[in-house]
Amino acid sequence: MKNLLEWIRDIVIAVIIAAIILAFFKPIIVQQESMQPNFYSGDYLITSRQAYRLFGQPERGDVIVFKSHLYDEKGKQKNLIKRIIGLPGDTVEIKNGDVYINGELLQEEYVAEQGLSGEMEAVTVPEGRLFVMGDNRRVSQDSRSPEVGTIEMDSIVGKVVLRLYPFNQIKVF
Numbered sequence: 001m002k003n004l005l006e007w008i009r010d011i012v013i014a015v016i017i018a019a020i021i022l023a024f025f026k027p028i029i030v031q032q033e034s035m036q037p038n039f040y041s042g043d044y045l046i047t048s049r050q051a052y053r054l055f056g057q058p059e060r061g062d063v064i065v066f067k068s069h070l071y072d073e074k075g076k077q078k079n080l081i082k083r084i085i086g087l088p089g090d091t092v093e094i095k096n097g098d099v100y101i102n103g104e105l106l107q108e109e110y111v112a113e114q115g116l117s118g119e120m121e122a123v124t125v126p127e128g129r130l131f132v133m134g135d136n137r138r139v140s141q142d143s144r145s146p147e148v149g150t151i152e153m154d155s156i157v158g159k160v161v162l163r164l165y166p167f168n169q170i171k172v173f
Contacts, residue, residue, distance in 0.1 A: 024050050026158050028065050028079065034134030034141065035063070035081055037112050044165035045081075047158025058084050058130060058153065060101070061110075063160040063173065066132070066151050070141070079157055082142050083110065086123075086131030086150075094120035094144070099133075112136040120144055128153055 030043040039045070047065050052058055062084045070078045086092040091102050097115035099106040108114070116137045125131045129150040134140025143150050163171045 024048065025161075026065075027164075028081070028158075028160075030081060032081065032134075033139050034136050035083070036136040038110055038135050039063075039081065039160075039163070042166075043163055043169075045160050046162040046164055048161045049158045051159035051161070052153070052156060058087065058156070058159075060084055060087060064130075064132070065157040065160065066155045067157060068148055068151070068155070070147060080132075080141070080148070081160070082132035082134050082140070084130050085133045085143070086125040088125050088127045088129060090125045090131065091122050092120070092125060092131045092143075093122040094118055110135050112138070118144065123150075125150055 026047045026049055028045045028047055030039050030041055030045065033041060045065075048055075058064070063081065064084060065079050065081050068078050068080045070080070072078050085099060085106070086101060093100045093103075094117045097117050097119075099108065099117050111117075112135055117133070118137070123131070129152055131143045131150050132148075133142040133144065142148055160173050162173065163169055
């Protein structure tokens with residue numbers, strides 16, 4: 001009987017610890033090519049659910065996972081992984097494939113290929129929203145497309161804080 005109670009206690013403690021961890025962190029497996037060359041399909045990432053509630057506001061360059069208005073073939077709402085490009089109040093424009101924020105060229109060493117962002121008239125990011133883009137601009141469905149548009153800050157699932165797999169590319173962000 002004593003062994004049974006110890007087992008139950010250990011299981012309850014493990015469940016409580018797991019619940020606490022999952023309240024702060026969410027594991028994500030990348031299933032897209034839109035963030036290459038920085039994140040590949042099959043990469044296992046850890047996102048911080050509380051990053052913007054406890055540790056400050058979203059910043060340009062942060063990589064986030066958010067709930068989109070897109071649905072997969074099973075009718076489930078898709079989570080997308082993108083990089084924050086424009087913050088509330090910013091004017092984002094794309095000319096000759098280059099991104100401009102408030103009239104200044106955005107230096108983007110993280111993109112797959114420079115100058116492939118297409119063309120886009122100037123858009124001012126509304127309050128409470130973000131302009132996001134994938135690093136692989138050729139295939140990324142992001143704020144440039146009307147299906148995604150600017151995203152609500154409330155739709156953020158988490159900020160990417162750690163690549164856990166593949167093991168030879170573990171990295172803290």
